[in-house]
Amino acid sequence: MTRQSISITAPNDHWLKAQVENEEYASKSEVVNDLIRKARAQQDEIEWIRAKLIKAEQSGFTDESPAEILTAFKEEARRNGDL
Known part of the structure; x- marks a missing residue:
């Protein structure tokens, strides 16, 4: 494991301490x-959605815009508790 030194703001330090105290x-x-793990997982989800948007856009299967498709994906993810 790599050891790192970072600087954080006082409010963030209080929040971190609270997570440990709880x-x-x-x-x-x-x-x-x-x-960091959660941010990386979210980035993977973003890439997955982007790939789906590109595939849908190139397939000609839908006449929805990329923005409309993305909105639909986000709504479904919210309903499923994934977002």
């Missing part, structure tokens, strides 16, 4: 690593 995590490092 026993959600054992350390602030765990909180930061979990946030």
Whole structure:
């Protein structure tokens, strides 16, 4: 594991400490690593949606615009609790 030194704002430090105090995590490092994992997973979802939009746009299967398709994906993800 690589050791890093970062600077954070006071409000963010209070929030990190609260996560540890609430026993959600054992350390602030765990909180930061979990946030990074979630951000990476979200990026993977974004890439998946982008690929679906490109495929749909190129297939000629729909006459919806990319913005309309993206809106529909987001609405479905919200309904499913994924977003």
